[in-house]
Amino acid sequence: MTDQNGPQDTKERSESSPVTTRRGIRSFVLRQGRMTEGQKKAYERSWPKYGLTREQGMIDPREVFGRDAMLNLEIGFGMGKSLADMAEAAPEQDFIGVEVHLPGVGSLLKEVEDRGLENVRVYNIDGNDVIDLCLPDACLDRVMVFFPDPWHKKKHHKRRLIQHEFVQRIRHKLRVGGVLHLATDWENYAEHMMEVMNESEGFANTQSDGGYSPRPEDRPITKFEKRGERLGHGVWDLLFNRTN
Template identity: 45%
Template sequence: MNDPQASTASASCASPDTAAPVYRRTVKSFVLRAGRTTSGQARAFAEQGPRFLLPYRAAPLDLAEAFGRSAPTVLEIGFGMGDATAHIAALMPQTNFLCCEVHEPGVGALLKRIGEQGLTNIRILQHDAVEVLQHMLAPGVLAGVHLFFPDPWHKTRHHKRRLVQPAWAACVAERLAPGGYLHCATDWEPYAHQMLEVLGAEPRLRNTAVAADGFAPRPAYRPLTKFENRGIRLGHGVWDLVFARG
């Protein structure tokens, strides 16, 4: 999601082994939210944090070292309370999931699920995913990127705060390996069409959808959230987009 203080989309996508320019005001991947960490989540930080939390550093991340194995790695941007993340990680044990979320109760909730479900293929960065993309991930290292239900910034004057912008799409495309994918989902139709336009204009990305409207069916690995189920009952739509790196 986006930072409510951000106002421009000038995020750099310099390679992590080169000095990137510093921008004081850039689109971020999050909105800071109020929330209280429960005792169970705090306990999960203490018990699971040392193994599954990674520190942010403006330097290339050795994924094999971080996960203790070499495997395809998917970056998940803004996992909320971690329900979908834990579900997908359990379905895909041969894939590594590098997950970014700044909301402390959400991080604690996912750490709690990791312990309860015995998941070993998740690592968490409690940091802005835009900076992780820019500074910690080398070109071509990702097998996939998940962006599920980012803040749509409904008002027209706030559209520039949306995460999916040309500079961000270029950054993602550079970090994806050939054949890697970007999966976005949103329940806000105007944002869905903006995503379609922005991603379709990135020359290194190819829309995998066969439908004439350019949207993809929900991949089987993405579960329906409680919020999404409620929206469907009320007649609200959900749009999935799946693009592949050429």
């Protein structure tokens, strides 16, 4: 649902108009991009096993994964390496990834094949539809939105994904005690996220001082994030629990 990007220098930030859907403005901007041959073949081989669709309607995660385990949702996983890293490091947990860009989906499915992962499933649709049409209430233990498009120009701030209405829809999909984990490399967006979360009903900051969180060890550092750190770019993590 995000721009599906990693940190600010992983892809160009588009100023093109967002595509509209039944909910109004989508949470991403469509970009042209071609799948590599490897991504295409991985998609063709593995989508029937790991892919989930809107047409399946409301899923039962226990049936999808064949077990009852901690369930994570990542909205906008980019090229999928970080999601694959998390799934490989926590085989006892299950992960659902959402990504609208086919090259990213193909890339993740190739990672899934190469690593022999069984705890990953993928949606290739707008995350708004995943939240509204595909996931039961209180089914998620963690929702992750890492480095969404910052829409850094002030006139475009209304297009940012992290808004009160979106956060409340996510809240209902989290179990009480579940975590919403946000991360951005734009300080102004971090401030915006913190303002939204502090004013959102049913959430509490995991930090006793009410500030930003240290990066959890289970959030992988991307190569772009490492490069940004060398250039002096900051990264801000926000972790909030659902309280009711």
